[in-house]
Amino acid sequence: MRTISLKTNQHRLIANLRHAFTPRSMLGELLQNARRAKAKRIDVTVDGDTLTVSDNGCGIADLQTLIFIAESGWDEPTKSRENAFGLGVLSTLYFARTLSVHSGEQAFAAETAAIINGDDITVHAKPPRIGTQIRLSGVQSPDPAKRLRVWVAKELQRLCKAFPVPVFCNGAEIARPFADKTLPWRKTKMGKVLIDLKASPHQWRAFLQGLPIGVKESYNDHGWHQTVLLPDGTLAKLPDRQHLLNEEQDKRRIQAAVNTAYREVLMEAKASLSPEAFITQHARHCLDSRNADLLNDVPFASLNWFRDWDDEPAGFRHDWNRCYRDGLVSRKEIEARGVWRMAASDDERDTFAAQVYLQAAQAFVLEEERLAHGHWLHDAAKTVELPRIQVRHGAIRHRSHAVGLEDAVELVLVDSLHVGMQGLPEYVVDAIRHHDVLYLTTQANAPTQLVSDYIFNEAYEEAAEDNDADRIRTFIAIACEDSPAKVLTALLPYSLRYAGQSKLANAKVQLRFDNEGKLIWVD
Ligand SMILES: Nc1ncnc2c1ncn2[C@@H]1O[C@H](COP(=O)(O)OP(=O)(O)OP(=O)(O)O)[C@@H](O)[C@H]1O
Ligand SMILES: [Mg+2]
Numbered sequence: 001m002r003t004i005s006l007k008t009n010q011h012r013l014i015a016n017l018r019h020a021f022t023p024r025s026m027l028g029e030l031l032q033n034a035r036r037a038k039a040k041r042i043d044v045t046v047d048g049d050t051l052t053v054s055d056n057g058c059g060i061a062d063l064q065t066l067i068f069i070a071e072s073g074w075d076e077p078t079k080s081r082e083n084a085f086g087l088g089v090l091s092t093l094y095f096a097r098t099l100s101v102h103s104g105e106q107a108f109a110a111e112t113a114a115i116i117n118g119d120d121i122t123v124h125a126k127p128p129r130i131g132t133q134i135r136l137s138g139v140q141s142p143d144p145a146k147r148l149r150v151w152v153a154k155e156l157q158r159l160c161k162a163f164p165v166p167v168f169c170n171g172a173e174i175a176r177p178f179a180d181k182t183l184p185w186r187k188t189k190m191g192k193v194l195i196d197l198k199a200s201p202h203q204w205r206a207f208l209q210g211l212p213i214g215v216k217e218s219y220n221d222h223g224w225h226q227t228v229l230l231p232d233g234t235l236a237k238l239p240d241r242q243h244l245l246n247e248e249q250d251k252r253r254i255q256a257a258v259n260t261a262y263r264e265v266l267m268e269a270k271a272s273l274s275p276e277a278f279i280t281q282h283a284r285h286c287l288d289s290r291n292a293d294l295l296n297d298v299p300f301a302s303l304n305w306f307r308d309w310d311d312e313p314a315g316f317r318h319d320w321n322r323c324y325r326d327g328l329v330s331r332k333e334i335e336a337r338g339v340w341r342m343a344a345s346d347d348e349r350d351t352f353a354a355q356v357y358l359q360a361a362q363a364f365v366l367e368e369e370r371l372a373h374g375h376w377l378h379d380a381a382k383t384v385e386l387p388r389i390q391v392r393h394g395a396i397r398h399r400s401h402a403v404g405l406e407d408a409v410e411l412v413l414v415d416s417l418h419v420g421m422q423g424l425p426e427y428v429v430d431a432i433r434h435h436d437v438l439y440l441t442t443q444a445n446a447p448t449q450l451v452s453d454y455i456f457n458e459a460y461e462e463a464a465e466d467n468d469a470d471r472i473r474t475f476i477a478i479a480c481e482d483s484p485a486k487v488l489t490a491l492l493p494y495s496l497r498y499a500g501q502s503k504l505a506n507a508k509v510q511l512r513f514d515n516e517g518k519l520i521w522v523d
Pocket of ligand 1 (some may be wrong): 029033034037057058059065067068071072073074083084085086087088089090132
């Protein structure tokens, strides 16, 4: 009986493994080996196309270990804790022409092609040195637009952000902001987390064994973020640890750990600050991070949560440029003045009269939708009942249909105008839209925000708004004056009345209107 067994075409396997690595892996692998060798300092130098990494770690007892694929020479605890694959050095061979190594009293130098081919490499004695020096020559910059020296410096900045060992690049120390153990790290089930409240809990970057992992290329380097130092044993994808092995599952776990830590930080802030300070500094963080419930028992509200009548008068609907106000208001004051919630309506125009009322009353209108269930404002806010809004007006001076406004409203000029709500005080107003009637007083100017939002095909059309404003002003002028001559005088532009137009000197113009009041002749 014949037996078969698993065989390997070692040369082809090793040659083809090239495609499993990218030049990006190379630097990280060298740094990682130096860290595992317990180096206290790592020096990276680049001279032309030669890259040298020197460390003052434990050194390599037998240089064969260095080029023994899929075998790791680290001590047992390191191997099992960090899942050493025995592939790191291999990754460097594909991207260099020669490799020279000097560790302790031994050294070798060889063409990488010869090493990959499995040729015998001569190890020779050299004066002893502390730690290991690995020199790769014939290295090409992975980014054709950058020289190797520049690429390495930039890449080290990215790699070393949380690296525990000091790294120098051509003599200059690389910044390692997250290697600082004294920062307020929090222990979680997914390692140590550093919370930055300025960033959303969903923006995080992770490091495994000191090096970044799973970082998207497009990651905004200047953005705020949460920092996660994963437990050393978190499994990374073979061969080069650029991504987590159980990415989807781990991402969920990391997110849960960050969320917990983020909430803890907010809770600690709440415990240590006055309610005013807490809400001023952290209301936004609570709302943005689904920790809104932490605000439930704080007896203050941020002015931001309410409509700002100065920036957004009744009828104003430019949601895209909301302004945010600073400042607080106490629960006591809100409860004394009353707080409202606009009634839901399919057509916002139905609510214009209520908005005019609430603006006249300078009422608090709750607009923040993310307050948690159980927040006192939910109980305090009364919903406006549209039928309770009452418009009361004095004598009608003039009314006009179909004047070509964007919204088909009837214009009615009245002597006086009041708006009220059943059982509550009423207020004098200049203009109000009640359903399809726009009531105006002579004080009204042109309240176009009660007519239309002038957004057509998602673009704001100023000309349409100007046109409506003109028509409303003309309507008011006609309604106010008792003779056609006075109407015309009222409507004459300033440039005709107060600035000399030499061409018109001593001119006399006659206008004739038909029996409907339409201009038919200019003489
Ligand atoms: N700077 C160094 N100092 C001391 N020993 C080193 C150094 N670099 C490599 N070695 C030795 O060479 C071996 C092979 O290194 P290599 O990076 O290929 O594999 P590994 O680190 O064991 O595993 P992997 O990098 O795949 O996680 C290491 O196990 C270690 O014994
Ligand atoms: Mg390694």
